[in-house]
Amino acid sequence: MAAAGGGWDVAPENAALVEEVSVPARGIDHLLRLLPFTSVIQLNLNHNQLRSLDGIQACALLQSVDVRDNLLDDTVRMVAQLGQLKRLERIDARQNPFSRHFMGSTSPTAHDASPLAATPCRVRLYWR
Numbered sequence: 001m002a003a004a005g006g007g008w009d010v011a012p013e014n015a016a017l018v019e020e021v022s023v024p025a026r027g028i029d030h031l032l033r034l035l036p037f038t039s040v041i042q043l044n045l046n047h048n049q050l051r052s053l054d055g056i057q058a059c060a061l062l063q064s065v066d067v068r069d070n071l072l073d074d075t076v077r078m079v080a081q082l083g084q085l086k087r088l089e090r091i092d093a094r095q096n097p098f099s100r101h102f103m104g105s106t107s108p109t110a111h112d113a114s115p116l117a118a119t120p121c122r123v124r125l126y127w128r
Contacts, residue, residue: 012036024048031055045070046092053081064090073097 008023015036022044029049034040040059043066050070056062062085072078075098082088093099 008033034058041087053078056081057084060085061087063087066092067096068092069095071097 008021008026010018016038018037019039020042021034021037021040022042024044025047027049028045029051031045031050031053032055034043034055035058037059039061041061041063043056043059043062043064046066046068048067048070050067050072052072052074053067056065065082065088072093073096078093078098082091
């Protein structure tokens with residue numbers, strides 16, 4: 001179920017039914033409102049003011065998340081938060097402060113000093 005208003009404005013008692021939330025460019029700076037959205041599989045939060053993904057763990061069924069163009073700058077923290085989501089297949093985190101300093105390689109066999117180097121990859125991550 002995708003809800004009107006991108007899903008963000010759903011009554012709390014109906015939030016668990018929502019599978020898609022799309023709230024780009026709304027000035028969102030935290031994810032506390034996500035806690036009742038336990039069935040979300042697709043989440044679009046691009047062009048907001050997020051500095052962390054605290055609270056995203058509530059979306060255990062999440063398969064795809066778009067956090068492009070936010071204020072995310074801690075790659076290790078982001079990977080730890082998203083790593084708890086066992087169904088996650090796609091992350092788009094381009095145009096965040098961490099991506100300007102990211103030392104990773106686009107090569108899937110590269111081993112370097114990036115925070116993601118030791119992380120087993122089961123997710124497609126876009127960061128540049």
